[in-house]
Amino acid sequence: MEEFFTEVIETDDKDLLIGEIMHRHGQEILQLVYSYVKNRSIAEDLTQDIFVKCYKSLHTYSGKARIRTWLWRIAINHCKDYLKSWYARNVILTEKETEPAYHQDKTVEQTVIQKGEDQELAEAVMELPIKYREVIYLFYFEELSIKEISEVTDIKENTLKTRLRRAKDLLKERLEG
Amino acid sequence: MEERLKKLRKSMKETTFRNVNFTEDQQESIRKAISKSGESDEMIYSAILQLTTIEKTGYDLAKVILARGIKRFEDNEGLLYTLLHGMEQKGYLHIRWDEEGAKYYRISDKGRKVLARSEGKATKKKLAFSELLEG
Structure with a gap:
């Protein structure tokens, strides 16, 4: 390629x-x-x-x-x-990005389940401070290795590892109480 | 948490990115923005050849090129020198050093010919510059 x-x-x-x-x-x-x-x-x-x-x-x-x-x-x-x-x-955006419409093609029940399992995780990740969101996104969504993340962000591998750990702690607090 | 995060891709695709789509329309508007940026290689070579009708240092050239609205070298003057070097190697530019060690660039006869052709018909222009761009 x-x-x-x-x-x-x-x-x-x-x-x-x-x-x-x-x-x-x-x-x-x-x-x-x-x-x-x-x-x-x-x-x-x-x-x-x-x-x-x-x-x-x-x-x-x-x-x-x-x-x-x-x-x-x-x-x-x-x-x-x-x-x-x-x-x-x-400049604060006045128009808050509308949430994707889940209810359109799903029953209430399905929506509730999905909200529980999918949306919650995605939302929690999107609400992380940028330096944690970045590493979570690249590692888990894009499935890049720490080395690759380091290449694209110019951030040292050790720093990334620390942030990844901290990010997971934050998510855990948020999602698992 | 680890297990749960393994599902992040699926979960974000279905929620966060549900309405985030890279469309044909967007591709089209990017293409337009690119052609409006007017910084094709042809334009830049042509600008350099025109501007060196009166000899100039690389520093002067960088300033004038920027004044023309070409921003490619704004934060990357080294790139301009690489281009100039290539054009010199191919005989499109003459160089001269003054007593103080400053290097001046001036269009050569060969460069003039390319420039003249490029200012002719559009099709010819493409030919003339593809010759220059090769290698």
Whole structure:
């Protein structure tokens, strides 16, 4: 798969390549961004910026790192820059993201069960402070190894391990009392 | 907790991300944003060739390029030097060192030809620059 990218870069058809990258990674990048910013329209805007950035720096992609790792680094940095920005710190979103509608196609009973098992966990994770949410998301949702997480976040492995432990404690307190 | 977290993927997909979808529309708007950013390689090579009609240092070039709204080198001047080096190697730019050790770039005859062709028809432009971009 990586050969494919190297080859396409050599033909210099960046438009073709960016299309392929969006096709393969668009959904997971959007989700990743959402996990940081917790707002759909902001996530969509940032995802757009990320792919534009990616396009502009395609020529710097050395082919050494996996393209996914490279793309994720761009995405994660972009999210963190956004969260650090004046805008994110000062503008409180008036419109709270509406909760996904569970009740639409499920009976009340099913909803209650699902709320218990699924929603609670997902909500608890999304409510964690960012540094814990990040490591939980990358480790359990994306199933990256600590080493891989370290590569995409530029955070030391030991720090990540500590955060992961702490994050699990926090979740446990929250979910299991 | 560990067991429960193993289900996180499923659980988030069904709840958190239920309405978070990367759509065709979004891909289309990204494509538009990319083409509006106007920072294709062609544009950048063309800008460098035009700007070096009067010789300039890399530092001067970086400033003028940024003034044109091309932000690719804003936080990455090294990249500009890599590009300049490549263009010099291929004979599109002449270089000159002054007494103080500053390096000046000026478009060569070969560079002028590429530039002239690039300013011709769009199809020709593509050809001219793909030649330049090769390798």
